[in-house]
Amino acid sequence: MIKLIDLEKSVRTGLNRAWILNQVNLEIKAGEFVTIMGPSGAGKTTLLNIIGMLESPTGGEYHFLDEPVHRLNERKRHDIHKQYMGFVFQAYHLIDDLTVYENIETPLLYRNVKGKDRKSIVADILDRFSIVAKKDLFPDQLSGGQQQLVGVARAVIHKPRLLLADEPTGNLHSKQGEEIMELFRELNEEGVTIIQVTHSEKNAEYGSRIIEIVDGNIRTDEQVRKSASVYGTK
Amino acid sequence: MLRNYLLTSLRNLYKNKLYTIVNLLGLTIGLSCVMLISLWILEQYSFDNFHPNGDRIYRVLENQYYSDGFVLTTSATPGQLAASLKTNWPEIALSSRVTWGDEKLFKVDNKVFKEKGYHADPDFLRIFNFPVIAGEGADALEEPGKILITTKMAEKYFGHTDVVGQMIRVDNEREVQIAGVMADVPDNTSFKFDFLLPLKDYEKNNDWLKNWNSNGIRTFLMTTPQSPNLNEIPDLKEYLKTVSDQDNADLLFQGLADMYLRYDYKDGKYQGGGRITYIRLFAIIALFIILIACINFMNLSTARASTRTKEVGIRRVSGATRGMLIRQFLGESLLLSIFAGVFAVVLVQLSLPAFNELFDAHIYLDFSKVGVWSLLLGITLLAGFLAGSYPAFFLSRFQPIEIFNKLGKQGKGANWFRKGLVVTQFAIATFLIVGTMVIYLQMNHIRHQNLGFQKENFIYMPVNGTLWDKYDLVKTELTNLPGVQSVSASNGLIYQWGNNTSSVSWPGKDPEASILFQTIPVELDFMETIGADLVDGRDFSAAFPADSTNFIVNERAAEMMGLQQAVGERITVQGDEGQIIGMVKNFRTNSLHVEQEPVILMHRPWKNFIFARLNTDDTQQTLGQIEKILATHNPAYPFEFSFVDKEYEKLYRTEARVGTLSRLFAILSIFISCLGLFGLATFTAQQRTKEIGIRKVMGASISQLSTLLSGEFLKLVIVGFVIAAPVAWLVMHDWLERFVSHIELSWWIFIMAAVLSISIALLTISLQTIRAASINPVKALRYE
Numbered sequence A: 001m002i003k004l005i006d007l008e009k010s011v012r013t014g015l016n017r018a019w020i021l022n023q024v025n026l027e028i029k030a031g032e033f034v035t036i037m038g039p040s041g042a043g044k045t046t047l048l049n050i051i052g053m054l055e056s057p058t059g060g061e062y063h064f065l066d067e068p069v070h071r072l073n074e075r076k077r078h079d080i081h082k083q084y085m086g087f088v089f090q091a092y093h094l095i096d097d098l099t100v101y102e103n104i105e106t107p108l109l110y111r112n113v114k115g116k117d118r119k120s121i122v123a124d125i126l127d128r129f130s131i132v133a134k135k136d137l138f139p140d141q142l143s144g145g146q147q148q149l150v151g152v153a154r155a156v157i158h159k160p161r162l163l164l165a166d167e168p169t170g171n172l173h174s175k176q177g178e179e180i181m182e183l184f185r186e187l188n189e190e191g192v193t194i195i196q197v198t199h200s201e202k203n204a205e206y207g208s209r210i211i212e213i214v215d216g217n218i219r220t221d222e223q224v225r226k227s228a229s230v231y232g233t234k
Numbered sequence B: 001m002l003r004n005y006l007l008t009s010l011r012n013l014y015k016n017k018l019y020t021i022v023n024l025l026g027l028t029i030g031l032s033c034v035m036l037i038s039l040w041i042l043e044q045y046s047f048d049n050f051h052p053n054g055d056r057i058y059r060v061l062e063n064q065y066y067s068d069g070f071v072l073t074t075s076a077t078p079g080q081l082a083a084s085l086k087t088n089w090p091e092i093a094l095s096s097r098v099t100w101g102d103e104k105l106f107k108v109d110n111k112v113f114k115e116k117g118y119h120a121d122p123d124f125l126r127i128f129n130f131p132v133i134a135g136e137g138a139d140a141l142e143e144p145g146k147i148l149i150t151t152k153m154a155e156k157y158f159g160h161t162d163v164v165g166q167m168i169r170v171d172n173e174r175e176v177q178i179a180g181v182m183a184d185v186p187d188n189t190s191f192k193f194d195f196l197l198p199l200k201d202y203e204k205n206n207d208w209l210k211n212w213n214s215n216g217i218r219t220f221l222m223t224t225p226q227s228p229n230l231n232e233i234p235d236l237k238e239y240l241k242t243v244s245d246q247d248n249a250d251l252l253f254q255g256l257a258d259m260y261l262r263y264d265y266k267d268g269k270y271q272g273g274g275r276i277t278y279i280r281l282f283a284i285i286a287l288f289i290i291l292i293a294c295i296n297f298m299n300l301s302t303a304r305a306s307t308r309t310k311e312v313g314i315r316r317v318s319g320a321t322r323g324m325l326i327r328q329f330l331g332e333s334l335l336l337s338i339f340a341g342v343f344a345v346v347l348v349q350l351s352l353p354a355f356n357e358l359f360d361a362h363i364y365l366d367f368s369k370v371g372v373w374s375l376l377l378g379i380t381l382l383a384g385f386l387a388g389s390y391p392a393f394f395l396s397r398f399q400p401i402e403i404f405n406k407l408g409k410q411g412k413g414a415n416w417f418r419k420g421l422v423v424t425q426f427a428i429a430t431f432l433i434v435g436t437m438v439i440y441l442q443m444n445h446i447r448h449q450n451l452g453f454q455k456e457n458f459i460y461m462p463v464n465g466t467l468w469d470k471y472d473l474v475k476t477e478l479t480n481l482p483g484v485q486s487v488s489a490s491n492g493l494i495y496q497w498g499n500n501t502s503s504v505s506w507p508g509k510d511p512e513a514s515i516l517f518q519t520i521p522v523e524l525d526f527m528e529t530i531g532a533d534l535v536d537g538r539d540f541s542a543a544f545p546a547d548s549t550n551f552i553v554n555e556r557a558a559e560m561m562g563l564q565q566a567v568g569e570r571i572t573v574q575g576d577e578g579q580i581i582g583m584v585k586n587f588r589t590n591s592l593h594v595e596q597e598p599v600i601l602m603h604r605p606w607k608n609f610i611f612a613r614l615n616t617d618d619t620q621q622t623l624g625q626i627e628k629i630l631a632t633h634n635p636a637y638p639f640e641f642s643f644v645d646k647e648y649e650k651l652y653r654t655e656a657r658v659g660t661l662s663r664l665f666a667i668l669s670i671f672i673s674c675l676g677l678f679g680l681a682t683f684t685a686q687q688r689t690k691e692i693g694i695r696k697v698m699g700a701s702i703s704q705l706s707t708l709l710s711g712e713f714l715k716l717v718i719v720g721f722v723i724a725a726p727v728a729w730l731v732m733h734d735w736l737e738r739f740v741s742h743i744e745l746s747w748w749i750f751i752m753a754a755v756l757s758i759s760i761a762l763l764t765i766s767l768q769t770i771r772a773a774s775i776n777p778v779k780a781l782r783y784e
Ligand SMILES: Nc1ncnc2c1ncn2[C@@H]1O[C@H](COP(=O)(O)OP(=O)(O)OP(=O)(O)O)[C@@H](O)[C@H]1O
Pocket: A011, A020, A038, A039, A040, A041, A042, A043, A044, A045, A046, A047
């Protein structure tokens, strides 16, 4: 599904060039549940953002489902991003002025899903995540764990093939964190490819593969166990 | 403390450059408009206010009631009225007749010029305060042979003002003695003159002054100090009926203060209009504009509040009371408004010449006057207070705990208030757009009205000196010019072609009927020269000697006489009987403010104006040739001519001026509104950066985000339009009613106004919204 070849990300700092990511080679197959770990400032978020097409690499190749992303234009990248990806943030990033229901509905609005369909899709997910009772509340009326639940619901509402999560439990108690991880596992079992960044060993155990990044480079890459479900060959 | 406040204020203004510039620009423009308009209004109110006994001075008006319901209110009065009122009414201390304004040719040595002045009775200088600085005053007006001139005129002819006793030649026919020199008349007077001649002089050539039934001169009165308001004396009102045959007329006395501002009579009563209407109009516009500018300030300050809540919190924790904070924020807005005030004064000073030209005003900033200073300062401080009050109370209301808890969040109330303000701004702007469009279309309509005569390529020349004696010769020579189509002459022109009379009888006339006709003495070829169409019969002709007693009527006259077949009927006009030989299509004899008049044309000698219809090609050369011909036959007088279409425009000068100004102010108010919208859009975009980032990650495209951001502003603009449209409809409907012929207020004017204000608003915010929508989501979300 994802193939990175000699991927680079560098920034100018004054006269010098600093590499945030350097010579990253990585292949991720559909259905995997990958955990990215590493010290702070190692470049984890940057890698995730590049995979999520929120940032562009400065060198190397990025293939997503056989498409050479590094050669596509902005518009095409936006389309792929829209069609295949969902995001979960450490800081939840819900829209303050919208209710839980409206927050979850947002991605569907940008995918031109019809009103009636939207309703049933959102109702399904509210039900599945057991937050039906909260649907008319605003984000600041929810606990952190509940907010992240909404964040995950919003990230998967449009049935993305790839879920990207940057420290999704970073702001949560371990109990709440576990809940989210359970949810990720379920989603992965349903076929969603997941890439998460985390500092927690415990969370890493939910995944099938752990990649450690240090100083913009892949230090280790180990298969923890077999992926829950692997379909497709890439 | 003060220093601390001032420093924070200045630093704050400096740090938020966009905010400061938007506010400063808006306030400066707003203040300049208000200052200009205030100065103009003050000037208007100062008209004729320098006469010490102003409250005892009246102008006499006469209401004439006709059987068709028409009431003519006129300031033209009989020549005997002034003296008779003074003699018979103890309440009236002084009275004077004044002509309408005469142009005379003066000559001293080889200096020959035309000057404007009046013929007046001696009391004129006792009623009005026009100081005489040398020689005789009022007494000089007792008998013919003397003249009073202004300093300016003395300088012009003699090079000095020590001219009492000198002779000056008038109209190339007689010498008069300069009996006194007067101070130049100020700009703010209804009487503009450089000389005064005794009315007795005028009387010699105008026998009708002796006739109680001829109205043709103005009468001014001054009462005794004890006298009540003249309008409250019932017998005085009916006085005309006792001394003259004018039994359909009564008198009306207009106070001097109202003469300039409130001349608007219909059905014999004051209708509430006159120049005062435009004063009110522009006062409202001034208010609107300053309001819009202040709204910008309130909007931006409250929008920016989130960035200042922290400062407020810290100040309050350090012991500042709410009052102190209010003072600080008010001080800040006052500081800004004072900066704006200074810029505005400069702007006003720079734009005054253009403004005076446009308005025909004589305003200047006289900095030696305390009044001017206090006016400017007053306006500035008022704007500062108005703008600063809400933000001050809003910002100081925050409780420190609240602020630290939810930094960056604001109450929903402020949001609503802000939205309301934007709606107000755009409602005002839309109103002005609609108003401007309607005025423009109506003026256009007037310009292209079918007047019944062709006003283009049509010139007139006043008959000066002895020119009339050579009319036939002049006419032949003019007509022989290749550039001249035809030549004729008449007593008057455009809006006062002739005289009014109700002394007309026709077959089958109801004996009770009294209808006011306009009678126009004309020369041969009148119809062809003015370009009017004959619908029946024929024009006057040299081939029919009897035509000197015959008449031509217009359609309206035939209709009012109730004649099916007017041509051929015999009618009597002012005692002279004759046959109607032709009927002419109605042509405009007055402005479009009033109904078409019934007109009777007659072929009588003595005319005031020669007309010529020119060919379109090489007008300049033709004019040169005409000048030459007139110079040979009338060498003492300079060549004078005017294009009728230009004069016609002058009839609607006030409306045209109002049109230009409303356009200007509409543009300015829209500009200021947009400044505010721009600032607001910028802040909103900043505030919503995070939200935009999230939406982008969720898959929103740039165009979707721009639509989202713009949509909210557009909603406000549309609500503003919805509020303004009905108000604009009512007001403009009312305005159009003043014209007999006017455009319809059709819906597309409103659609256009809506499209215009929406597109301008869109354009204003598009830059900000597109920039906000294009933001890199990673950046927007990275640093929370
Ligand atoms: N736009 C940028 N300009 C300059 N430096 C950047 C930029 N973006 C990221 N960096 C730097 O690149 C490095 C990697 O950043 P990144 O956010 O990917 O780290 P991370 O591994 O996610 O760290 P953390 O665990 O703290 O989230 C950091 O040192 C960061 O300061």
